[in-house]
Amino acid sequence: MKQIFYFLAVSTVILASCSNGSFTKSEKGMEYKIISAGSGKTIEAGNFFEIQFTQTYKGENKDTILYDSRKFANQIAQMDSVQIPPAYFKIFKASKKGDSIIVRQLVDSVMKGGGNTPPFMKKGGHMIAYYKIVNIFTTKQAADSAYKVQMEVARVKDSLNSLVQIKKDDKIITDYFASKNIKATKTPKGVYVEILQEGTGEKVTDSVGVKMKYTGKSMDGKPFDSNVDSQFHHTELLPVQMWAPRVIPGWVDGLRMLSKGSKARFYIPSSLGYGTQGQAPAIKPDENLIFEVEVVEVTTQKQSMADEQAMQQKMMQQQLQMQAMQEKMKGQQQAPANK
Numbered sequence: 001m002k003q004i005f006y007f008l009a010v011s012t013v014i015l016a017s018c019s020n021g022s023f024t025k026s027e028k029g030m031e032y033k034i035i036s037a038g039s040g041k042t043i044e045a046g047n048f049f050e051i052q053f054t055q056t057y058k059g060e061n062k063d064t065i066l067y068d069s070r071k072f073a074n075q076i077a078q079m080d081s082v083q084i085p086p087a088y089f090k091i092f093k094a095s096k097k098g099d100s101i102i103v104r105q106l107v108d109s110v111m112k113g114g115g116n117t118p119p120f121m122k123k124g125g126h127m128i129a130y131y132k133i134v135n136i137f138t139t140k141q142a143a144d145s146a147y148k149v150q151m152e153v154a155r156v157k158d159s160l161n162s163l164v165q166i167k168k169d170d171k172i173i174t175d176y177f178a179s180k181n182i183k184a185t186k187t188p189k190g191v192y193v194e195i196l197q198e199g200t201g202e203k204v205t206d207s208v209g210v211k212m213k214y215t216g217k218s219m220d221g222k223p224f225d226s227n228v229d230s231q232f233h234h235t236e237l238l239p240v241q242m243w244a245p246r247v248i249p250g251w252v253d254g255l256r257m258l259s260k261g262s263k264a265r266f267y268i269p270s271s272l273g274y275g276t277q278g279q280a281p282a283i284k285p286d287e288n289l290i291f292e293v294e295v296v297e298v299t300t301q302k303q304s305m306a307d308e309q310a311m312q313q314k315m316m317q318q319q320l321q322m323q324a325m326q327e328k329m330k331g332q333q334q335a336p337a338n339k
Contacts, residue, residue: 023102027086028105032091032104033101034100035100035101037098042095043133046078048079048138048140048146049092049135049137051075052074054129056127056130057120060122066127074150097136101132101133104128107125108124161276172219176219177192187256189272196292197264198259199258199261204242204255204295206243208299208304209240209307212227212239213227213296214226215228218283218289221290239308239311243301250266250269250289254291254293265292266289270288273287
């Protein structure tokens, strides 16, 4: 809670600073302000500098933090006019160690310049970045040493963030069970498995292939993918090679508890699903998921590899047929114009 308040407080300070005082106009609709608190020389060409930054969006009825390096690690950059865009090169060139910089830009300008923006960003809103020059290095060796420190910081923060998220996810899932009177078994890695039908066939191990039916849902019950529901346009059984799986870790952990013929629900915490990135647009960052699964077949490695090769050949053939159909339609559309 304290950490969340800290981030919100920083955002408030940034936005308040942007609404008061004078900004210097730059190119392509950018404005900036350097808040000098440092001393010594400004960053010179060829120097390296350590920078802490927060990027935010402020629009009508929406203020949000897009990125905060304090949650991960500071960045090390080189003062190079080739690598740094001209507008930013000019700003950083006028900055010293300890200085803070605020840069704001209308979303309209970003869109006009062909930049990609999330759907929630609207014209009239501002993208606002807050930078702090933490340190300046005159040699690559010093910059490399600082980079190694920041990578270690990132590793530690990532581990701590993961532990916090795992605890948070587990509470969300167990509270859900309590509200629905669900009984499920927790695997060693943290997936909850609710057995709907016991399997009577071969056990799923790390040395077999599995053919699956599945439906993926968010915790509110809304489906986002399925090979059972025809609205998702793929009804083939999903092959999973347990010795070299190409599915999320939560699936592998859950499948080890099943046998041929098993039907189950997997309640997968975000850390064993799609993690902090999610999978837009269907799966949000740090989202817990539910999968209804059925183990239809358990096969040998040899058979599983042959099945996958046959599936790949089928997909390639379908793509070729689609391309041929598109070329045919294109030719028919162009034909009248050539007469």
